[in-house]
Amino acid sequence: MMKHETPLLDQLESGPWPSFVSDLKAEAEKRAKNEENIEFQIPSDVVEDLLGVLELSFKDGTTHWKHGGIVGVFGYGGGVIGRYCDQPNAFPGVAHFHTMRVAQPGGKFYTTKYLKDLCDLWDLRGSGITNMHGSTGDIIFLGTTTPQLEEVFFELTHRMGQDLGGSGSNLRTPADCIGQARCEYACYDTQALCYDLTMEYQDELHRPAFPYKFKFKFDGCPNGCVASIARADMSFIGTWKDDIKIDQEAVAAYVGGEFPSNAGAHAGRDWGAFDIQKEVVDLCPTNCMKYEGGKLEINNRECVRCMHCINVMPRALKIGDDKGLSILVGAKAPILDGAQMGSLLVPFIKCEEPYDEIKEVIEKVWDWWMEEGKNRERLGELIKRQGFQKLLEMTEIDPDPRMVSEPRSNPYIFWKEEEVEGGWDRDINEFRKHHLR
Amino acid sequence: MMKHETPLLDQLESGPWPSFVSDLKAEAEKRAKNEENIEFQIPSDVVEDLLGVLELSFKDGTTHWKHGGIVGVFGYGGGVIGRYCDQPNAFPGVAHFHTMRVAQPGGKFYTTKYLKDLCDLWDLRGSGITNMHGSTGDIIFLGTTTPQLEEVFFELTHRMGQDLGGSGSNLRTPADCIGQARCEYACYDTQALCYDLTMEYQDELHRPAFPYKFKFKFDGCPNGCVASIARADMSFIGTWKDDIKIDQEAVAAYVGGEFPSNAGAHAGRDWGAFDIQKEVVDLCPTNCMKYEGGKLEINNRECVRCMHCINVMPRALKIGDDKGLSILVGAKAPILDGAQMGSLLVPFIKCEEPYDEIKEVIEKVWDWWMEEGKNRERLGELIKRQGFQKLLEMTEIDPDPRMVSEPRSNPYIFWKEEEVEGGWDRDINEFRKHHLR
Amino acid sequence: MAFISSGYDPKEPMKNRITDIGPKKFDEFYPPVIAKNKGKWLYHEILEPGILVHVAEGGDEVYTVRCGGARIMTTSLIREICEIAEKHCDGYLRFTTRNNIEFMVDDKSKVDALKKDLAGRKFAGGSFKFPIGGTGAGITNIVHTQGWIHCHTPATDASGTVKATMDEVFSDFQNMRLPAPLRISMACCLNMCGAVHCSDIAILGYHRKPPMLDHEYLDKLCEIPLAIAACPTGAIKPTKVDLPSGETVKSVAVNNERCMFCGNCYTMCPSLPLADKDGDGIVLMAGGKVSNRISEPKFSKVVVAFLPNEVPRWPQMTDTIKKMIEAYAADAKKYERLGEWAERIGWERFFEKCELPFTHHLIDDFRDPAYYTWRQSTQFKF
Amino acid sequence: MAFISSGYDPKEPMKNRITDIGPKKFDEFYPPVIAKNKGKWLYHEILEPGILVHVAEGGDEVYTVRCGGARIMTTSLIREICEIAEKHCDGYLRFTTRNNIEFMVDDKSKVDALKKDLAGRKFAGGSFKFPIGGTGAGITNIVHTQGWIHCHTPATDASGTVKATMDEVFSDFQNMRLPAPLRISMACCLNMCGAVHCSDIAILGYHRKPPMLDHEYLDKLCEIPLAIAACPTGAIKPTKVDLPSGETVKSVAVNNERCMFCGNCYTMCPSLPLADKDGDGIVLMAGGKVSNRISEPKFSKVVVAFLPNEVPRWPQMTDTIKKMIEAYAADAKKYERLGEWAERIGWERFFEKCELPFTHHLIDDFRDPAYYTWRQSTQFKF
Ligand code: SRM
Ligand code: SRM
Ligand code: SRM
Ligand code: SRM
Ligand code: SF4
Ligand code: SF4
Ligand code: SF4
Ligand code: SF4
Ligand code: SF4
Ligand code: SF4
Ligand code: SF4
Ligand code: SF4
Numbered sequence A, B: 001m002m003k004h005e006t007p008l009l010d011q012l013e014s015g016p017w018p019s020f021v022s023d024l025k026a027e028a029e030k031r032a033k034n035e036e037n038i039e040f041q042i043p044s045d046v047v048e049d050l051l052g053v054l055e056l057s058f059k060d061g062t063t064h065w066k067h068g069g070i071v072g073v074f075g076y077g078g079g080v081i082g083r084y085c086d087q088p089n090a091f092p093g094v095a096h097f098h099t100m101r102v103a104q105p106g107g108k109f110y111t112t113k114y115l116k117d118l119c120d121l122w123d124l125r126g127s128g129i130t131n132m133h134g135s136t137g138d139i140i141f142l143g144t145t146t147p148q149l150e151e152v153f154f155e156l157t158h159r160m161g162q163d164l165g166g167s168g169s170n171l172r173t174p175a176d177c178i179g180q181a182r183c184e185y186a187c188y189d190t191q192a193l194c195y196d197l198t199m200e201y202q203d204e205l206h207r208p209a210f211p212y213k214f215k216f217k218f219d220g221c222p223n224g225c226v227a228s229i230a231r232a233d234m235s236f237i238g239t240w241k242d243d244i245k246i247d248q249e250a251v252a253a254y255v256g257g258e259f260p261s262n263a264g265a266h267a268g269r270d271w272g273a274f275d276i277q278k279e280v281v282d283l284c285p286t287n288c289m290k291y292e293g294g295k296l297e298i299n300n301r302e303c304v305r306c307m308h309c310i311n312v313m314p315r316a317l318k319i320g321d322d323k324g325l326s327i328l329v330g331a332k333a334p335i336l337d338g339a340q341m342g343s344l345l346v347p348f349i350k351c352e353e354p355y356d357e358i359k360e361v362i363e364k365v366w367d368w369w370m371e372e373g374k375n376r377e378r379l380g381e382l383i384k385r386q387g388f389q390k391l392l393e394m395t396e397i398d399p400d401p402r403m404v405s406e407p408r409s410n411p412y413i414f415w416k417e418e419e420v421e422g423g424w425d426r427d428i429n430e431f432r433k434h435h436l437r
Numbered sequence C, D: 001m002a003f004i005s006s007g008y009d010p011k012e013p014m015k016n017r018i019t020d021i022g023p024k025k026f027d028e029f030y031p032p033v034i035a036k037n038k039g040k041w042l043y044h045e046i047l048e049p050g051i052l053v054h055v056a057e058g059g060d061e062v063y064t065v066r067c068g069g070a071r072i073m074t075t076s077l078i079r080e081i082c083e084i085a086e087k088h089c090d091g092y093l094r095f096t097t098r099n100n101i102e103f104m105v106d107d108k109s110k111v112d113a114l115k116k117d118l119a120g121r122k123f124a125g126g127s128f129k130f131p132i133g134g135t136g137a138g139i140t141n142i143v144h145t146q147g148w149i150h151c152h153t154p155a156t157d158a159s160g161t162v163k164a165t166m167d168e169v170f171s172d173f174q175n176m177r178l179p180a181p182l183r184i185s186m187a188c189c190l191n192m193c194g195a196v197h198c199s200d201i202a203i204l205g206y207h208r209k210p211p212m213l214d215h216e217y218l219d220k221l222c223e224i225p226l227a228i229a230a231c232p233t234g235a236i237k238p239t240k241v242d243l244p245s246g247e248t249v250k251s252v253a254v255n256n257e258r259c260m261f262c263g264n265c266y267t268m269c270p271s272l273p274l275a276d277k278d279g280d281g282i283v284l285m286a287g288g289k290v291s292n293r294i295s296e297p298k299f300s301k302v303v304v305a306f307l308p309n310e311v312p313r314w315p316q317m318t319d320t321i322k323k324m325i326e327a328y329a330a331d332a333k334k335y336e337r338l339g340e341w342a343e344r345i346g347w348e349r350f351f352e353k354c355e356l357p358f359t360h361h362l363i364d365d366f367r368d369p370a371y372y373t374w375r376q377s378t379q380f381k382f
Helices: A020-033 A048-062 A114-124 A146-160 A190-200 A202-206 A248-255 A308-312 A356-373 A379-386 A388-395 A429-432 B020-033 B046-060 B110-127 B147-162 B188-198 B202-206 B248-255 B306-310 B355-374 B379-385 B386-396 B428-434 C031-037 C075-088 C107-120 C157-169 C213-223 C223-232 C264-268 C315-330 C339-347 C347-354 C367-372 D033-039 D075-088 D108-120 D160-169 D213-219 D224-229 D263-266 D315-331 D338-345 D347-353 D366-374
Strands: A099-104 A110-111 A129-132 A139-144 A216-221 A234-240 A289-292 A294-298 A323-329 A344-350 B100-103 B108-110 B129-132 B139-144 B216-219 B232-242 B289-292 B295-298 B324-328 B343-349 C042-046 C051-056 C061-067 C070-076 C094-095 C101-105 C185-189 C201-206 C236-243 C250-252 C281-286 C303-310 D041-048 D053-056 D061-069 D072-075 D092-095 D101-105 D184-187 D202-207 D238-243 D246-256 D281-286 D301-306
Touching: A020 A048, A020 C070, A020 C075, A020 C157, A048 A129, A048 C070, A099 A146, A099 B379, A110 A114, A114 A146, A114 C075, A114 C094, A114 C264, A114 D061, A129 C075, A139 A146, A190 A202, A190 A216, A190 A234, A190 A356, A234 A356, A323 A356, A323 A379, A344 A356, A344 A388, A356 A379, A356 A388, A379 A388, A379 D366, A429 C070, B020 B046, B020 D072, B020 D075, B020 D160, B046 B129, B046 D213, B100 B147, B100 D213, B108 B110, B110 B139, B110 B147, B110 D075, B129 D075, B139 B147, B188 B202, B188 B216, B188 B232, B232 B355, B324 B355, B324 B379, B343 B355, B343 B386, B355 B379, B379 B386, B379 C367, C031 C061, C051 C107, C051 D238, C061 C107, C070 C075, C075 C094, C075 C101, C075 C107, C101 C107, C157 C201, C157 C315, C157 D092, C157 D281, C201 C315, C213 D061, C223 C250, C281 C315, C281 C339, C303 C315, C303 C347, C315 C339, C315 C347, C339 C347, C367 D366, D033 D061, D053 D108, D061 D108, D072 D075, D075 D092, D075 D101, D075 D108, D075 D246, D101 D108, D160 D184, D160 D202, D160 D315, D213 D246, D224 D238, D224 D246, D224 D263, D281 D315, D281 D338, D301 D315, D301 D347, D315 D338, D315 D347, D338 D347
Parallel strands: A216 A234, B216 B232, C185 C201, D184 D202
Antiparallel strands: A099 A139, A110 C094, A129 A139, A129 C070, A234 A323, A289 A294, A323 A344, B100 B139, B108 D092, B129 B139, B129 D072, B232 B324, B289 B295, B324 B343, C042 C051, C051 C061, C061 C101, C094 C101, C201 C281, C236 C250, C281 C303, D041 D053, D053 D061, D061 D101, D092 D101, D202 D281, D238 D246, D281 D301
16 A cells, blocks of 8 residues: 555556556555565655655646755765755655766666666665666666765775766766677777776866866767767767778678668568669768669768768678767757757867877867856857857867858958957057048 | 049959949040030049049058948938048049939839930039949939039939939838849739839838838849849748649750750750759759659649749749749848848738738838837847747738748747736745745 | 664765776676677667667677666666576676667577567556567657656656657557657756757657746845846846845846746746746657768757646647657658658648647747748748 | 039928939830730740840740940940940840840841940950840859948948959850859948848958047047947947047947957947958858759858958959859859859868868857857768
8 A cells, every 4th residue: 555645647557668657656565565674774665755746746737846955975076966855744755865876887788786786775775766877878876865875875986886977067977879889880989988088087077177067978970879969068979081881792682682771670661672772872961872783882082971871781881991080069958048969179080099189189178168168158158159269279170161061151250460460550640641530 | 644543443444344444534534525515513523533532542452431421312311322532632523422322213124315314414413423223223323512412303303203212221222123024934023013112112212210221122033133032121022822834845845955954044065965854853952843754743732933943944834823922021231140131921922903911011010110120220130139929920920830941949938928827926935835945 | 774884984084985986897797799799790680679680790699689668767677677687698788878778698599588578577557567679760768857756847747758658659669660760858847858959859848937036035045146147038137125024135036028938047046936837838849860860960849839737648748749750650751850851841841741730939039040940032832 | 613503492492392203113114025025925045145035925025135334334334325225226225133234126137236236345445345145154243332432331342353353254254154153242341232141152341450449539420329339249338538638538449359340330430440451351252142943042151261452453362263163163063053062062172172271260150150050960071
């Protein structure tokens, strides 16, 4: 018997999709029974009260969580989101309900050993509820009390060798796509770079020296499976400089229908026989392909590496050998000035340990942003405010037409005094000699 | 022998393109000789001094005209641009050098009688120099003295039945493309509408009641030969609603090479035989055409009336019968916020005398702009500042997806209180009962 | 219950303190077949919805079975996942960037048992625990945010709207009949803690009432200049208010006409709550994408300005989403993402084909860039 | 010279005053063949560069011979035009929207004599008076503005730059070898009194020095608040200045770092002149268009940030224009406008093919919309 009636939530138990309500209700019951006799360090009715307060929100159409409180672990500027219920008397189990962000491993591979250790810890010291995973990528421990924050942190670091992730005005937990671990399209080792930068910048991750949050995300190729271009202040997206490798026999196999187009991704409908002209050549955004006499040709100089042809025929076409990545900067959600996607700053950079060249770009960007960024100003907003030209100046990167989709259409150029012959100091009286009033 | 040496300008006499320097020099000589014994009402060396001051500008790289003075004809807010030389002692002939804008006739058709009358007047009372025509479209009388302004105006109105055009914060002289007078693409009679509105709004043309300038331009079809979409606060662009008429025999004649593609516009190079698939069907922006079995088909519902196919095969394809025009608003040059092109306000409106429906739109737009426009704020800027939605509200035009190229990507909707159930007045104490601090 | 110390001593927080150790290193967690073949994958194939094979240079293969899941997850469920991974996958598993669970085996023969095991597990309420799917040209898991489960600014619930939606589109999670992948995202306020700004379809919680002013506490709980600076439209001004008690306090005044309900002021100041049963609800956006495939990444566009929070299953919202999906499925070309389709046919046709009303709210009026969304052309369809 | 009165009496300006009569009515000026066939034209053909025939329903034809011309034109030249029109065209003629002169005849037999007459007329300096051309896929007359001939704000000359350019591209005025029409426009300051913001190639005069401050006269000649309000970047502030005379006057101060040399302050206030021999010069823009044909109208883009005023023939400017035209002519497809070509090949290729350097100045940094010109994609060409 549940502590609170949840008639509305109960309606979310039916239907095929995994029901979080069912999961939570089972957990609530389990905790009530406590067959394993765990010495719960936070109220054992935490899950029941969570269901209760959620039901209340469903009923009255508003949240019942107070504005975040400032709690955390000693010496870290992030990793914990404080949260208190605005109906603590009705739902004492969630009166405190802070989350802890546990930094996820690259590619989100796990051993069951590791996960079970996390579960043990969280059953004891938290709500037993998680998010697998948060939108930034962290493992989210959802709900514990203030006294448990340091305890959880201590156990994480001492027993599991595991750190917290980012929050606040920090570098946030970097995230990557699965990349070379299991993807033939990966142009660099996303996990290696992600890990290296994460470790290099632990200080930035835990101790705010930034005007606001900052995110790194790592996509192995332009398909963008970790959506870095939409959600990272700095996106590292794999690409290559040389030619797409073509296996003409495999092309023939696609044309002949032996291999399924797009690796079978469209198998749920009969789209008719594969038509290489219509499905590949004609859809290439730069029209740089030709299929003639059973041979596929690519004018690689005109290819923009959109991945389409490779995606359609992964057994026939392979990314090039001269691999590296592009760096885009400034993506963010809409607050304050509207959303931004990442803007291309470095068209191509090699991705080789110890990644010094990449770090140089990062650090120059940060130096500028730390110097000039206003409180709560994301990098993208700073770039908008001070201009992309300023970004180039501060990062000492040469301007390149690749950085723009088109040149400016207004002639409002802020010339600098040193660029203009004779400077700006002029004598009005001298001028007036030749130009009467 | 010229009054001033003009070694720099003289270099602009060579070359094939008509030399304005040669023209001016000849005029200067003619005036000096004055074989017809004209009683020039302004200095007879006006042309020589114009050449002189221009040479000086070429030499020192700056203009020698002062900031415009406020001169004009009685009761009109525009039609005259005051201009004084900043070196009046060196160039007394152009010490005063005001321009008068003479409203051009629709389509810029002329009889020689009319032009010669203008010449007689301008030889007597002005510099004998004109612009045929100004960028807005006026006949420009370039250079006369203050006392001659009223004289010229009097002669224009009394002897020639001709009025001045616009300048200042007025309705500017409306301009049109040649349209039905000599163009098979015209979807409405540009000259008739242009003239009707010009006469209807004489008051707005001559007596400023506006925050700033306002321009009408009339294009007979989407080809845009008077560039209205780029240069008019209100652009009237012909279009049609029904089907493009196809003459299949003529199509065959194009395919067979009997008729030159695009009416011969590309005859200067051998582009190879006409290829209807490549040159027409494949270039249609909406891919709504098909050429099969010697028959051209258009899915007119998907046609966006871009004119391409009609331009390529004018003898085979004709605009539809259900003709009218689109109204776009807000085009302007870059000052202050950047250039704007016209934005579509009325997708389709019939163009029939007495044009009441059209005038209703115009007047509602003006009412709003006169009410809300700031000093020197063009319509386009007001629309940007107060929003397109506001424009719709004030013109009582229903929103239509055709008005946008895409819906907004930010959710920053300024809901109005009356649109939101329960309004905005809420009691914080009541709220706090359910949501503790 | 007795307090159990981890070993942490609050009096000496720095004693034995370990910090800055970062996440676990990725390669500790690679299944052997991944560790061995990393960087050597040749190609992949989707064998059936939810089941992928990747083939490596040397001939090694890895079979992946992808399962959906609510990303809010109890330890019990995680333990069950672990049990499955131990039974079939030598104790390894992973999660995708959209919160699906991936079980990998290194031999085709192991796939069937795994599939069966997964498909058979259900919650007490009847829903699947581990539905297999989410690959290829179908609908995968919805990335989402906290909603009423944990956050202080939501205008709707996250887990609830997502469950309601996934139930409706479930067949497309297990099928690949769409022209291209269709990615749905959800964010419960416009902070948009999930890339809903670039999704094929986005569910967004949005407020529609300006903040209430808790004058009595405002100056005590907030830094007034920060609240003022937070407002993107400059709608907030400092003021003084006489309380019923007679006391005069410093507070702020909001120009309601200039408020666009973004909630940024509330983020900075708890005395400016916006939430309201009638005011809050759903905005639907469509046509965004992230990949660079064929066309460049695109922002999602607002296509429905407001739908009420019809708990617990948001039927108008799910109906509208369904309508868009069906119109898209019927009309788009192979490989064409939803936004590419809308752009090809024209947004005027999008509204027609999806049977959605076009209201004035959908016309951009936010700052200078709004202009670029209006139509500066005579090209349009009747 | 004696004053000749028109009849106007300055003491009684309203006496007999005629106002608001507008322009002449268009149909007074239609040649008979136009008046008869208006609205009944069936099709047209360009018989050779500069010569068009339009055929009407009933079979009537009108032959048009189009001639270029400097639009600054003396009455003598207009009289000569009239003489020609009387000789060949029954006293009718027209001007085009780009300031070409059109002579129309109603029979093919009349064309040759007209052509010959026109082609034979030259100025003393050797240039043509009435070059025939300007039709079809070639270069027509340049629309332009006043420049040093009449205006107070130009940063270059208009007639001079246009003459220099038209001489260079003259063969394309008389040929139709380009992929599509190529429209060049010229404006001598960024007020842009000619639609240079939407031209295939645009020549723009631009200042590069902030205004000088004529403190002594500023308050006398200007309304300071208007000057301040005029500045789009808010670079101008009110201030007080001590003149050498000891007098203290109200004036303004300009924050030079925030000035982008638009000259809008000078438009409002003559005491803020910008013109400077070294500062002023040419900006070249490219890729704009007005027609809705195939693609929607486009703004021109800045492709050369600055070229000096090299009088009298601006060789760097004309060379650069030539380079663009030749690259375009060589590479674009039939019907493709310059901007369509640049977009198809990518602007990175445009700079390469036109051999133009890409400098930081060309990256937009003006306000919010600048963002939309940067590249939010990994799609680009090496
Ligand atoms: C937990 C998480 C949502 C989730 O359910 O997964 C989250 C939750 C919050 N986000 Fe977020 N954000 C989360 C990922 C994101 C993302 C997605 C991403 O990182 O890829 C974004 C969009 C990308 C971006 O950074 O722009 C995001 C954009 C925001 C913003 C808007 C920032 C902006 O500049 O536009 C805010 C507002 C703020 O910072 O004041 C915000 C603020 C918040 C706060 C702290 C609320 C606040 O106003 O203080 C939320 C706390 C909720 C809670 O009670 O737990 N959150 N937030 C995500 C972090 C989990 C993790 O670490 O893995
Ligand atoms: C004479 C003419 C140029 C020419 O050589 O042809 C001209 C000349 C001037 N224009 Fe213009 N404009 C002329 C057509 C235009 C056009 C083109 C058009 O109308 O199609 C435009 C661009 C379209 C538009 O209106 O936006 C144009 C946009 C401007 C602007 C910028 C307005 C804006 O809102 O962006 C200014 C600045 C101002 O108004 O303060 C301006 C201002 C001026 C002034 C009055 C200078 C000033 O700052 O006060 C110029 C007087 C020059 C002189 O000494 O004669 N002129 N002006 C054109 C009028 C002739 C005629 O009546 O036919
Ligand atoms: C597993 C995962 C990466 C990870 O690190 O976890 C992944 C894996 C693959 N992606 Fe992805 N993508 C994954 C998220 C994404 C995302 C991110 C997102 O949705 O938030 C995107 C960007 C979506 C967008 O544009 O909005 C993404 C856009 C693509 C594309 C481009 C699709 C398109 O038509 O635009 C491809 C190419 C393709 O599908 O052929 C691709 C291709 C692939 C391939 C085929 C790569 C490979 O060779 O293994 C993988 C299997 C695809 C499949 O499931 O059908 N992946 N993929 C992610 C699975 C998420 C899930 O659980 O459903
Ligand atoms: C005479 C004139 C109208 C007038 O009222 O004076 C005119 C006349 C014609 N135009 Fe035009 N256009 C005229 C200015 C324009 C302009 C305005 C401008 O350049 O400032 C444009 C917009 C240009 C732009 O997009 O930037 C213009 C864009 C067109 C187009 C679209 C061309 C394109 O490829 O985008 C066509 C269609 C075509 O060429 O087949 C067209 C077609 C025509 C046709 C064929 C219409 C017809 O059936 O008679 C006429 C002869 C074209 C020719 O000369 O090759 N006309 N035409 C103008 C001649 C200007 C000149 O002296 O050169
Ligand atoms: S982004 Fe590219 S490399 Fe990474 S998983 Fe997706 S397809 Fe593979
Ligand atoms: S990757 Fe894209 S741009 Fe390159 S050839 Fe393939 S389809 Fe064309
Ligand atoms: S705009 Fe259209 S109707 Fe007018 S002249 Fe040009 S082609 Fe003819
Ligand atoms: S007018 Fe344009 S859109 Fe219409 S059918 Fe012809 S080419 Fe296509
Ligand atoms: S989207 Fe808004 S309401 Fe939802 S978790 Fe993020 S900050 Fe909280
Ligand atoms: S909700 Fe947003 S727009 Fe409204 S007052 Fe607060 S910060 Fe300003
Ligand atoms: S463009 Fe500028 S300088 Fe040239 S005429 Fe117009 S206002 Fe004068
Ligand atoms: S030139 Fe323009 S930017 Fe510079 S001070 Fe004057 S108005 Fe401001």
